[in-house]
Amino acid sequence: MADGMIHVFGHTNPDTDSISCAITMANLQNQIGREAQSYRLGEINKETQYALNTFEFKKPDLLSNLDNNTNVIMVDNNEFSQSVSGIENAHIQMVVDHHRLNLQTAEPVHCIAEPVGCASTIMYKLYKQDDVTITPKIAGIMLSAIISDTLMFKSPTCTEQDKITAERLAKIAGIDLYDYGYKLLEAGTDISSYSGLEIIHIDSKNFQHKDLKLTISQINSSNLEEVFKRKPEIEQAIEQRIQTENIDLFIFLATDILAANSKAIVLGNKTDIFEKAFQTKLISNTALLKGVVSRKKQILPAIIETLEQKIQL
């Protein structure tokens, strides 16, 4: 077993939950007497920066690769394809996640995965279990993650547990849940200063299932038309990513939280899989997906199911 400080981090293209979990898990480890530090695997988005500013956290240091046998805790992610370079040779001490499982380890590890809306909801429970005080600052950053991941409780991934936890955390943080929540989400929807490549990079995840290399990128917006004014630029950026990363299927989703719809731009040589999965026909590479807001619960399972059917045929 490796010695030394535990590196705690979420997924690449970190969202508010990945950053929050890294901070709160490193703090939890410190409180129970273990040396640990939080890291980020990429740039901080505007929503996360708003949360960090509000609760007065510095952004974690950037981590771009791991030395062999580094002690790590993976939070809000368990897939190596969404983790840091060198993760294959790290010593994984613990995994706390709420995504599908796609993990192969050589030795047994401590893994807590629950199908809740936000990994920070699990972090809250771990603080309770270990009897570690949740300070107003810690409560604030946990709460930000729950608001972000559940889209203010509107996502189908949201559970009663996420909601109850958020309400408790708002009390500890001493803030108005809904007032702060909408300000936080609003902070993340401003894409005016981003290039096309930056827009599709804000919250982009790569998946490998069987032979398919899939990327699903998502942004939230209260004004889908405004996003689609920049369609040519976004398409060009997607084509560029497809070329350089050999992606088979790239799905870009602009999600309107309040309307609970997503409008997709889909490119690659396997767009038929998308069309089959959602029984739709792409027009100018786009489709409106009514009631679809969750990559994890709605997009990815539909794609995987379609792939599995294809294989069985």
Added chain:
Amino acid sequence: MADGMIHVFGHTNPDTDSISCAITMANLQNQIGREAQSYRLGEINKETQYALNTFEFKKPDLLSNLDNNTNVIMVDNNEFSQSVSGIENAHIQMVVDHHRLNLQTAEPVHCIAEPVGCASTIMYKLYKQDDVTITPKIAGIMLSAIISDTLMFKSPTCTEQDKITAERLAKIAGIDLYDYGYKLLEAGTDISSYSGLEIIHIDSKNFQHKDLKLTISQINSSNLEEVFKRKPEIEQAIEQRIQTENIDLFIFLATDILAANSKAIVLGNKTDIFEKAFQTKLISNTALLKGVVSRKKQILPAIIETLEQKIQL
């Protein structure tokens, strides 16, 4: 999400922990108001039968395949290759395990994996968390699993938590831990009535790592010489398994708990991987592995590490 009764089961070639966890998890689900039933994925070994007899449990029904979308809870295992036919299309509700992780799901699942010596140690915690009474019978079967998996606390996989849990369970069950424990382990070492094929089947697990199809079979014995009197018969059985199942590397371990050694018979076309992993030379297909008693903690990681090095070269 699928409806209907939850099927609870451990791994194929069930050991005492797999049977115990299936029984105690199904009971836990029943106690919290969910319809669930325990199953076994193979014949009951003599040790497990001794435990079932002592605490007056009937053996669970045999399960040989699953209908699509059946609700399942996987206990003491998370690898499809060691599970029931049809598991790929089941609706996995929960996983409780203490082995390495090798699981790919389409959707998020509830997974509790801890690097403890026995999955029943985790089951004990779940009863406590859910505030469900542990009856003397349930305590007895949980305890049997811990004794079995940790080889009466002598395995390197055993943790302080396993030991403390076993002591608490012995009190609830109202039995003498060590007296019962050695009787239980002794019941499992009698191979006199088994054929060669049966001997290598008692506790045999299949692994697939990269291109390697690996089987590791293990028996406990207080008298390794007696086991090795039957070497020709065991070798013949292994060759037969290798042929019919296209196994690349078959490792059979006879483990002497008290001496903390294992004597291996190794066959297949990839025995060089074994020799490299343990820096040993097989003589007449055998090697003595001093201090090696755990498949999970000592054999499998060494093989995987060797494979990974081979790939990097």
